[in-house]
Amino acid sequence: MIENSYYSQDVHGPYELHDIGNLDLEEGGTIRACNLAYATFGKLNAAKDNAILIPTWYSGTSKIMEQVYIGPGRALDPDKYFIIVVNQIGSGLSTSPHNTSPPAGMGNFPRVRIGDDVRAQHKLVTEKFDLKSLALVVGGSMGAQQTYEWAVRYPDMVKRAAPIAGTARNTIHDSLFTETLVNAITSDPGFNKGFYASSADVREGLLRHAKMWAVMGWSTEFFQQDRHKALGFSSMDDFIMNFMNGYFSVMDPNDLLCMAWKWQHGDVSRHTGGDLRAALGRIKAKTFVMPMSSDMFFPPSDCQAEWRLIPDAEFRPIQTIDGHLALFGADPNAIGQLDKHLRELLASEV
Known part of the structure; x- marks a missing residue:
């Protein structure tokens, strides 16, 4: 443990x-005494039909979901709904490589899939809160992957689904890019096959990883319009070092790698022998598919191709130049669009 x-x-x-x-x-593999870290907002009503589940994205935790998406008067309003934000396995808060005791922690932490997360979350919401249904499952990026997995794996339980900036089956292109993120970390000699003394030993790898996120996480328009300056950074060097690297450098490399492998191998068609149409055809939830218009990880065309395979779905792209990282909330207009769509989805009959 570290x-x-x-x-x-x-x-x-x-x-x-x-x-x-x-x-x-x-x-x-097996995770022994698997702990899920979760935060709740609002109260569960007597009918237990006002629960919303939010799974987290790569590197994100329940705190950023609270700060960007949840609040009175918002679509995700704790005065109306009982909102459960579950931190995925490997997030650093739930069971993760860095907080698992030897011999199973660090570089020995087992491979985890999106489906493992969702089965674990299902145990949490059914055992802890005795839920029989979820009014909405919503998440961005890896949270979208988990949202799709929930809707396919538990179609009778999920009434509405909102995958944001993510796909049900990862593409070859995105899988290749994720591999470069992994290699940026593991190629650092200080990584030591996952058995470093502290994250600082892998600082060069984490910096390379942060720079790759800067390239693909935002968009060409973001840089053309000097959006980094609008966010308060004087130069690109300032932005890379004090925002991108500042964000990732404090994180545990093994935790990031655990999440990256899940992201890379996300695929709901595992339920149907590789048939994506059959897998998405299982979904009974009213679904809004919401890509970011300038996303280079999960471009709208990839999300649209999947939307066409979902029985009761609407395609609601979010217009923004902030790319995938519009999820962070720096573009108020993008968040406003998300709120509008989520409000409509929650108001829909199911």
Whole structure:
């Protein structure tokens, strides 16, 4: 185990931990005493039909979801809904490589799939909160991958689904890019096959990783219009070092790699022998597919191709030049569009 003050209640709290017991993984390993970190907002009503589940994205935790998406008067309004934000396995808050005791932690942490996360989350919401249905499952990026997995795996439980800036089956292009993120970290000699003494030992790899995120996470228009200056950074060097690297450099490399492998291998068609049409055809939820218009990870065309395979779905692209990282909330117009669409989705009959 490695002590890392970044993954703490002070930074990401308040959140609770729930032990779901041993989690047998699709790839053959087992996580013993798997803990899920979750935060709740609002109250569950007597009928238990006002629950919303939000799974987290790569590197994100429940705190950013609270800050950007949840609040009174918003679509995700804790005065109306009981909102559960679950931090994915490997997030650093839930069971992750850095907080798992030897011998199973660090570089020995087992492979985890999106489906493992969703099965774990299902145990949480059914055992802890006795939920039989979810009014909405919504998430961005890897949260969208988990949203799709929920809708395909538990079609009778999910009433509405809102995958934002993500796909149900990862593309070859996106898988290749994710591989470069992985290689940026693992090629650092300080990585030591996942058995470093601290994240600082892998600082060069984490910096390369942050620069790659800068290239693909935003968009060409973002840089053409000097959006980094509008966000308060004086130069590109300032932006890369103090925003992109500042964000990632405090994180645990093994935790990032755990999430990257899941992202890279996300695929709901595993349920149907590789038939994506059959998998998405299982979805009973009213679904809004919401890509970011300038996203280079999950471009609108990839999301649109999947939308056409979902029985009761609408295609609601979000117009923004902030690319994939519009999810961070720096473009108020993009967040306003998301709020509008989510409000309409929640108002729809199911």
